[in-house]
Amino acid sequence: MTNSRLFFTEKLLEWNRETNTRSMPWKGEKDPYRIWLSEIILQQTRVEQGLPYYQNFIKNYPDAKKLASAPEEEVFRLWQGLGYYARCKNMLAAAREIADTYQGKFPAQYDQIKALKGIGPYTAAAVASFAFNLPYAVLDGNVYRVLSRFFGIETPIDSTAGKKEFGDLAQELLPHDQSAAYNQSIMDFGAVVCKPQQPLCNECPLNKKCAARQQQLISVLPVKSKKLQIKKRYFNYFIVHYKDNIYIRKRTASDIWQNLHEFILLETSTPLDFEALQQTDGFRQIFGNTRFEFEGVGKPGKQQLTHQTIFSQFISLSVKQPLPATDYMAVPAASLNNYAFPKTITAFLQQRHLQLF
DNA sequence: AATTCGGGGGT
DNA sequence: ACCCCAGAATT
Numbered sequence: 001m002t003n004s005r006l007f008f009t010e011k012l013l014e015w016n017r018e019t020n021t022r023s024m025p026w027k028g029e030k031d032p033y034r035i036w037l038s039e040i041i042l043q044q045t046r047v048e049q050g051l052p053y054y055q056n057f058i059k060n061y062p063d064a065k066k067l068a069s070a071p072e073e074e075v076f077r078l079w080q081g082l083g084y085y086a087r088c089k090n091m092l093a094a095a096r097e098i099a100d101t102y103q104g105k106f107p108a109q110y111d112q113i114k115a116l117k118g119i120g121p122y123t124a125a126a127v128a129s130f131a132f133n134l135p136y137a138v139l140d141g142n143v144y145r146v147l148s149r150f151f152g153i154e155t156p157i158d159s160t161a162g163k164k165e166f167g168d169l170a171q172e173l174l175p176h177d178q179s180a181a182y183n184q185s186i187m188d189f190g191a192v193v194c195k196p197q198q199p200l201c202n203e204c205p206l207n208k209k210c211a212a213r214q215q216q217l218i219s220v221l222p223v224k225s226k227k228l229q230i231k232k233r234y235f236n237y238f239i240v241h242y243k244d245n246i247y248i249r250k251r252t253a254s255d256i257w258q259n260l261h262e263f264i265l266l267e268t269s270t271p272l273d274f275e276a277l278q279q280t281d282g283f284r285q286i287f288g289n290t291r292f293e294f295e296g297v298g299k300p301g302k303q304q305l306t307h308q309t310i311f312s313q314f315i316s317l318s319v320k321q322p323l324p325a326t327d328y329m330a331v332p333a334a335s336l337n338n339y340a341f342p343k344t345i346t347a348f349l350q351q352r353h354l355q356l357f
Numbered sequence: 358a359a360t361t362c363g364g365g366g367g368t
Numbered sequence: 369a370c371c372c373c374a375g376a377a378t379t
Contacts, residue, residue: 024374042374049365049373083363086377120376140374160358187374196372197368224371226359254378256362305363343364 004209008150009173009182011205015193016185019205022192025054027184032106032131033064033098039123040091044084047191053082064106067092068099076259076340085259090118108132121167129179137170138183139163142190147173148222149194152211156225231308234271237345238264238286241295241318245330248339256305261339263314264328274315288324292317299351303344314348 024047026038037057041050056078061067067075072092079088094116098106107113108131114124125136137143144157147166155162175182193200199218201207212218240247240263248261266282274297277283298314322330331339336349 039374044363044373044375046365046373081364083365084375086362087375090376118376122375126374138374141372142374145372158359183374191374228360254361258362303364307361 004151005173007209008206009175012185012189013175013178013182015189015205016181020185020188020192022188025051030131032108032127034058035131036094036106036119036123036127037091039126040087040118041082043087043123045082050082053078063104064095064098065104067095068104073338073340077338080260080340081343081346085257087118089259093117094119106131110134110136126183129183133180135174135176135179137167137174137179138187139167139170140187142187142194143170144222145196146186146190146194149199149212149218150206150210152215152217152221154217154221154223157222158224158226228307233308233310234268235310235312235344236266236268236272236277237262237312237314237348238266239295239298239314239316240264240292240323241316241333242320242322242330244332244334246333246336247323247325247328247330248336249328256308256310257342259340260342262341262345264323264325271311277315286323286325290319290321290323292319298348301344301347310344312344312348 024038026034029035029038038050038054041054041057057067060078061070070092075092076085076088079085082088097116098104102112106127107116110124110128113119113127114121119127122138122140125138128134128136129138144162144166147153147169148155148157151169153165153169155165157163157166170186173182193204201210201213201218204210207213212221238247247264249264250259250261251257252259264286266277266280266286268277268280268282272280274294295316295318297316301310301312301314303310303312341349
């Protein structure tokens, strides 16, 4: 252990004891189920955004067995709006694994924890340290930022080499007798003091030995090598009424919003109005020769995702005969709130209640 | 090793 | 616009 590393760990723990006031409902929590649930919800998600979901899940499913036996659609409804829906699917799979293989008792060994669906290196270390005080250092966005700045490491954090370098360093810095407190400290410190923008360097207890501060690298650390490309997509949704039913389906393709539902979708590579849409093959495949009556259009939607921009329009139609389209099902309009929908559709549904077609 | 998976908030 | 968020699974 070098001097600066001892200094780092000691000052961090001291900051946590004396200055850290960040409070969260699962802090100090020892129930591994609750810790796990909070960690799954908080993957790539801000505490403020995830908090109400956490409360709701704990209330509805107080333990792993309850979650494991819950109806899948009900669980997705609770997850609706939180994003990254694979987390929900994997969470259910993990809960069932805990119920079946471990009799509902959360496994206490790192390798067992890590083997559960949806649990990667970060979450395994978090649960192992917080619930069982096992010596595994967490490596999340906060840790990357704090370590890269204090130690002046310019290796890109989104590279294989970076993951190993930062992971090894984080593990070396971990005081094995205080893994829970230390892991909590470094993440809180990154969130409160060593923030992405406008970090509080003047009041930082580490500033004397911070390499980024000494070398004026605060704004360039941590380094990320990849830049993402954003695609534009045009989702034309048809809300087709048949008697009191509306056609929907569950999205299953390897694409966004897996396991969520949607109306009849005609995706186009360019924006098209209703008249132009009717001339496409896709439209004819859906409607065939079925006569339809135009009911109205909803407010156009625009949703910004990480890798794509979704432009959506909503066109309401009514038919007097069932549609030939087979992969959609006609469900009672009043039952729509039993299904989980992506944000762009729930926004439309809310809008529609005000307008009424 | 690179890509893809949401949605919200800050700048 | 762009970045970031208690990352993980898939390709």
